[in-house]
Amino acid sequence: MTGTGTGSGLAVRDVVVRYPGAGRGAPAVTAVAGVSVDVPVGEVLALLGPSGCGKSSLLRAVAGLEPPASGAVAWDGVDLAAVPVHRRGFGLVFQDGQLFPHRDVAGNVAYGLRGLPRDARAARVAELLDLVGLPGYDRRPVATLSGGERQRVALARSLAPRPRLLLLDEPLSALDRSLRERLADDLRRALVATATTALFVTHDQDEAATVADRVAVMSAGRLLQVDEPEALWRRPASREVAEFLGYRTFLGGGAGAGSGGGSGALAVAAGGWRVLGPADPEPGPATPVRAAVVADRRTRRGRAEVDAVLEPEDVRVTAALPAGGGAVPEPGERVRLAAEAGAVAVVGG
Numbered sequence: 077m078t079g080t081g082t083g084s085g086l087a088v089r090d091v092v093v094r095y096p097g098a099g100r101g102a103p104a105v106t107a108v109a110g111v112s113v114d115v116p117v118g119e120v121l122a123l124l125g126p127s128g129c130g131k132s133s134l135l136r137a138v139a140g141l142e143p144p145a146s147g148a149v150a151w152d153g154v155d156l157a158a159v160p161v162h163r164r165g166f167g168l169v170f171q172d173g174q175l176f177p178h179r180d181v182a183g184n185v186a187y188g189l190r191g192l193p194r195d196a197r198a199a200r201v202a203e204l205l206d207l208v209g210l211p212g213y214d215r216r217p218v219a220t221l222s223g224g225e226r227q228r229v230a231l232a233r234s235l236a237p238r239p240r241l242l243l244l245d246e247p248l249s250a251l252d253r254s255l256r257e258r259l260a261d262d263l264r265r266a267l268v269a270t271a272t273t274a275l276f277v278t279h280d281q282d283e284a285a286t287v288a289d290r291v292a293v294m295s296a297g298r299l300l301q302v303d304e305p306e307a308l309w310r311r312p313a314s315r316e317v318a319e320f321l322g323y324r325t326f327l328g329g330g331a332g333a334g335s336g337g338g339s340g341a342l343a344v345a346a347g348g349w350r351v352l353g354p355a356d357p358e359p360g361p362a363t364p365v366r367a368a369v370v371a372d373r374r375t376r377r378g379r380a381e382v383d384a385v386l387e388p389e390d391v392r393v394t395a396a397l398p399a400g401g402g403a404v405p406e407p408g409e410r411v412r413l414a415a416e417a418g419a420v421a422v423v424g425g
């Protein structure tokens with residue numbers, strides 16, 4: 077929780093969003109297939125899911141840009157069906173910022189502050205530019221800004237009128253990875269500092285965990301799980317959620333070699349295995365250990381690793397050699413693998 081507001085915030089109930097089919101007689105597309113979720117005042121909720129799962133459509137329904145085919149969107153218990161976009165008191169930030177090209181930075185940030193006296197407006201613009209890490213940028217033409225700076229200005233502009241809910245649709249996804257990571261941290265800080273309630277759409281798991289208090293995982297128009305990041309990564313509700321979060325190997329919890337992953341299965345993240353050396357201590361009970369037969373070996377980023385087939389699951393995994401090296405096992409050799417404790421989850425636990 078980032079704030080201390082008193083209202084109940086956003087309530088989404090059984091929302092369905094449909095689009096007409098592309099051609100004559102083409103069936104309608106159901107982008108959101110009955111979603112219910114709450115965003116209490118002061119919370120940042122991430123909507124996380126693969127491309128096309130309906131995240132933007134749900135966000136647009138909340139904004140009032142897309143009328144739901146059925147269901148309801150309410151703020152503090154008041155239904156918003158009859159409230160147009162500009163009367164909802166919500167802010168919007170999109171992937172490409174959509175700055176006004178003919179205004180300078182200050183002119184963009186001040187856009188939503190037209191009712192304020194000049195001095196108060198200037199003070200608020202300076203405060204917001206400080207908040208997003210662009211002090212002194214007031215008079216810069218927006219055409220001279222980098223992609224990251226543009227998104228910072230877009231964030232400052234949307235926060236300036238103190239929206240009761242901020243809707244962010246993939247605001248960082250046009251930026252390169254290292255910039256995205258830095259901006260995700262800064263975005264989190266800005267939302268917390270302003271106690272802003274927010275709904276943040278992303279397809280990036282790490283970004284969701286960095287920015288949000290809770291993460292809602294979406295697939296094919298439905299929510300699969302809503303949880304705090306720690307709980308989500310430690311206890312994904314299903315194999316589908318676990319796979320989306322980056323878990324690759326499923327041990328137990330289902331029928332058939334390698335096809336487990338049902339309730340109670342252990343899931344191990346990609347890159348989560350290491351070869352146990354003879355001198356390594358026996359891992360604790362929460363850490364799966366498996367015998368495996370080496371199938372291949374290689375060096376990645378200067379470190380040796382092997383592909384090995386787990387017994388009895390008969391699934392192939394990649395495992396790193398212990399730091400400091402030693403002999404790299406040959407194909408056909410039997411080894412023991414341990415999953416890193418931080419890379420293991422319990423599915424549906």
Ligand SMILES: Nc1ncnc2c1ncn2[C@@H]1O[C@H](COP(=O)(O)OP(=O)(O)OP(=O)(O)O)[C@@H](O)[C@H]1O
Nearest residue numbers: 095096105107126127128129130131132133134279
């Ligand atoms: N205006 C539209 N008309 C018809 N179909 C649409 C429209 N907008 C979205 N869709 C379809 O609805 C589904 C959900 O799209 P949506 O953009 O909500 O997903 P998303 O999870 O935000 O994806 P992305 O991350 O790629 O933006 C997709 O099948 C998409 O093709």
